[in-house]
Amino acid sequence: MTKPKVLQLGVIDHAHESWNALSELADLIVPAARSRAEFLEECRSGSLEGVVAVYRTFGSVDITGLFDAELVAALPNSLKFICHNGAGYDQVDVSACTERGIKVSNVPTAVDDATADVNMFLIIGALRGFNTSMIALREGKWRGHPPPPLGHDPEGKTLGILGMGGIGRNLKKKAEAFGMKVVYYNRNKLSDELAGGAQYLSFEELLSTSDVISLNLPLNKNTRHIISTHEFELMKKGVVIVNTARGAVIDEDALVKALDSGHVWSCGLDVYEDEPKVHPGLVANPHVMLVPHMGTWTVETQTAMEEWNIGNVRAALEKGKLNTVVPEQANM
Numbered sequence: 001m002t003k004p005k006v007l008q009l010g011v012i013d014h015a016h017e018s019w020n021a022l023s024e025l026a027d028l029i030v031p032a033a034r035s036r037a038e039f040l041e042e043c044r045s046g047s048l049e050g051v052v053a054v055y056r057t058f059g060s061v062d063i064t065g066l067f068d069a070e071l072v073a074a075l076p077n078s079l080k081f082i083c084h085n086g087a088g089y090d091q092v093d094v095s096a097c098t099e100r101g102i103k104v105s106n107v108p109t110a111v112d113d114a115t116a117d118v119n120m121f122l123i124i125g126a127l128r129g130f131n132t133s134m135i136a137l138r139e140g141k142w143r144g145h146p147p148p149p150l151g152h153d154p155e156g157k158t159l160g161i162l163g164m165g166g167i168g169r170n171l172k173k174k175a176e177a178f179g180m181k182v183v184y185y186n187r188n189k190l191s192d193e194l195a196g197g198a199q200y201l202s203f204e205e206l207l208s209t210s211d212v213i214s215l216n217l218p219l220n221k222n223t224r225h226i227i228s229t230h231e232f233e234l235m236k237k238g239v240v241i242v243n244t245a246r247g248a249v250i251d252e253d254a255l256v257k258a259l260d261s262g263h264v265w266s267c268g269l270d271v272y273e274d275e276p277k278v279h280p281g282l283v284a285n286p287h288v289m290l291v292p293h294m295g296t297w298t299v300e301t302q303t304a305m306e307e308w309n310i311g312n313v314r315a316a317l318e319k320g321k322l323n324t325v326v327p328e329q330a331n332m
Ligand SMILES: O=CC(=O)O
Pocket: 085, 086, 087, 088, 089, 111, 295, 296
């Protein structure tokens, strides 16, 4: 009997044993293509027929481009599962997949600690204004001339979390250890148990009462530029903005203007609208904390994510279903 095929898009760095063990169930193949045009051609040529599941990484977009409607339409007829190694799956057009009967999974939970850690690092760094003097020190100017303004303590500040999923809830616990009061806004109010005492506010109430606002929501058509000029106007003067979700949930031009006017005191960003490009207004601003998308950049978390994603491929092969199908397809 011919084995099904699994197509690997992107690199597996850690979970080699688990990956290789899949070869008992399927032929593990990689594409010949080195560009999107070549990948589309390879799909259309029929040479990938027999592939039932794709294992893909965030970085594989450099070869295939986005899994948008054009690419999804070209995928082999045999394909039933796309397993994305990441929490955020905005690179994949889930509606186009649903229309073709392709199920999509992501990797929640395994990312929570490491991402919330970076989130906390950015909150502290932006509140304390560490970046200016870290640059000055390396230029031989100690704290800088003049020294930077005094920073602010997290203790007693209100942290507004937009998006109270796994990362948001993990951040809540960490922020509370720093003495912050946590409020949140989410599409749906959480059960008391999940909210853990965090107060649920409307979107506008959260914007107008928080000292620090953290974006922890997925990027989709409803959340693109959810924070723009109007939303900055609703915020307190001196607010700090932190984003470890996806760059495009904030209108970066509007953020730069709000920083330049002083309405936003500082920000801490791990993600950008047009990665790896960073808005020149952010690069030029020595007060802001900028990290190049390293939320999950640890050995432990990368390993756990790979294992989780391989678990989804295995479930697809063995049971014909995914362990962590994306919420949009929960009833598919
Ligand atoms: O950005 C990281 C992820 O989506 O897991």
